Amino acid sequence: MNRFVIMTVGKTHSGKSTFADKLEEQMENAVVIDQDRHAEFIKTYYRKLLAKEGPNTIKYAVSKAIVDHAVGHTDCHLIICNSNRNKGGREELLDYFKSNGFKSILVHFDLPDEILEERIAVSTRSKVIFRSAATFEEVLARQNKETGIGKVIAPDEGEADRLFVIRDEAEVVNVIGKIVGMVEGGAI
Structure with a gap:
């Protein structure tokens, strides 16, 4: 059986989480x-375990532990839902999945x-996830400054x-259908 990793890439409020949840509902054996x-x-x-400054190392450690468990101890397809805007980080993750046999x-x-x-x-999303921003407007402004700079x-x-x-919300249903078809067919 081919296993798949589907990774979302995009700015805040672009629809990544909604897409991932809808895709998970339609895919067999996906998380x-x-x-x-x-x-x-x-x-x-x-x-109290959060660093006062710098990267959120505990969040990355928790995410890595969950991914490693899913890869090594399940047969699930994985839907990686976060911004993944840094090319170097994407490549590292994709290499990891490729080395473990994922498409x-x-x-x-x-x-x-x-x-x-x-x-x-109009967002009602929780802001409890923030460490270095107070609003989603700040997050978007920061993401726009990062675009085209360095590895983003x-x-x-x-x-x-x-x-x-x-590029348009109307494309979501079509893309989900194509991905589900690929996964069910076992090939890209």
């Missing part, structure tokens, strides 16, 4: 791994900032076995 959920869990129950699919959410700003304005770039065709780019 969503979402770092925002891990951050919320840690901030709720283990706040890879990237789904890049490339929606216009106007749509993201509208979504943020959009994915390209060669990074994974398959790349989908979503």
Whole structure:
């Protein structure tokens, strides 16, 4: 059986979590791994373990432990749901999955900032996940400054076995259908 990893890429409020949850509902034997959920869990129950500055190493350790367990102790397909905007980080993750026999699919959410700003304005998402920002507006502003600088770039065709780019919310259902078909067929 071919195992698949589907990795979302995109800015805040671009639809990554909603997409991942919808995809998980339609795929046999798939699990969503979402770092925002891990951050919320840690901030709720283990706040004192969070570093005052620097990277959120405990969140990354929890996420890595969950991924390693899913890879080594289950036969699940994985839906990695976080921004994955750093090319170096994506490549490292994709290499890990490839070395463990996974086929890879990237789904890049490339929606216009106007749509993201509208979504943020009416968002009811919890802000408990924040460590270095107070609002989603700040997160989006920071992400926009990162774009094109250093290693933060959009994915390209060669990074994974398959790349989908979503530029409009109407494309989501079609992309989910294509991914489910690939997974059920066992091939990209």
